[in-house]
Amino acid sequence: MITVIPQSSALNPFQLSQLYNSNCLFQSSISPIRVKFTLKRRRFHIQASSLVLPLLPFPIDQVLVPSEAKTLHLYEARYLALLEESLFKKKKLFVHFVLDPIMLSETLEEASFAARYGCLVKIEKVEQLEVGALVSIRGVSRVKILEFKQVEPYLTGVFIPQQDDVSLEITEVHSKVLELKEALHSLNRLEIKLKVPQEALMQTQTANSLIWAETALDLECDNAFIPSVAERVSFSALQVVSGGTKSEWLKLQKEKVRAMEMKDTVERLKKSIELVKNNINTVAAKLAIQSIR
CATH class of the missing domain: 2.30.130.40 (LON domain-like)
Structure with missing residues (x-):
């Protein structure tokens, strides 16, 4: 088991x-x-x-x-x-x-x-x-x-x-990576406020994944198995958000499958940015409710 x-x-x-x-x-x-x-x-x-x-x-x-x-x-x-x-x-x-x-x-x-x-x-x-x-x-x-x-x-x-197709739009890839990273940092700052102060961590699951994605990988296998930094970053948004509901969790599973099927880094980055912005709005609303209790 x-x-x-x-x-x-x-x-x-x-x-x-x-x-x-x-x-x-x-x-x-x-x-x-x-x-x-x-x-x-x-x-x-x-x-x-x-x-x-x-x-x-x-x-x-x-x-x-x-x-x-x-x-x-x-x-x-x-x-x-x-x-x-x-x-x-x-x-x-x-x-x-x-x-x-x-x-x-x-x-x-x-x-x-x-x-x-x-x-x-x-x-x-x-x-x-x-x-x-x-x-x-x-x-x-x-x-x-x-x-x-x-x-x-x-x-x-x-x-x-199985990696993404190589994109010729290097400038767009770089731009979307920066946009996603900025959004993830904003989400992380909001997420940690939802945690109990005594147990609060300065990193959420999304922040932890982003840090890993940006770190050079040391694997004892063919380099073909190591995706680009941009590809790794594009997946880092697909994490459970603090205080998430069951329905939000189920929706995330579907987003994960779609992201795994994609072969275009830019397309996945755009979807991830959209997901993170939605999560920011959701967490901000939960914080607003938490502040008036």
Whole structure:
């Protein structure tokens, strides 16, 4: 079992065993409605810029984007074995994978985005507990799944990098990055005012992600897996905002999927700026209500 903090309920990797059968039907258990979709198995040659990594599956409401941090409580033997493999043989890397329970037409050759792509993550910290381990991870980049390799004792797959198309509008990219950073700093200043003074942090999740996005990455893998600073910054706005409601959180999950599907950095930057400005207005309204109580 995996416990996601503060969210929970990862899927059992053994539920994916049928993916190895040609034209198989996979039944997802993450919805009360039984959903089926078809995944066609294809053979690929391992590319120079590919990685074979352990893979953890999660439900659609647990989308992870580059720059985002998450804490997992791993305590079942198979997940602890995956952790050991990642730490000592895979340079602290594995892939966060989302199963999207969307009914697909039989005429479609590919499943939806969430069933084809994942987020390469790096293990930042491991804390041993009496039962299992507390694992802090960070989303690094999008990866495309070429094929699944094994199911037991945990799922593994072959992945290649998935980055934005190179934009010729360098000036516009730079301008939008600056605009987004300024908006994120404004949001951070408002967010920390919503926290209890004794427990207040000077960084919110958005600020933390932005700091990470601007820092040079040191990964022991092909540079093709490391997105540009602009691409990383474009994802940093897609974080939970302090005091957010359940409906706001659900809306964010949809925004994450859309952002992961985009291949244009400028387009994602524009969407992120719009999101942050909306969040600023929402937090400002909550602060106004808080001031009159």
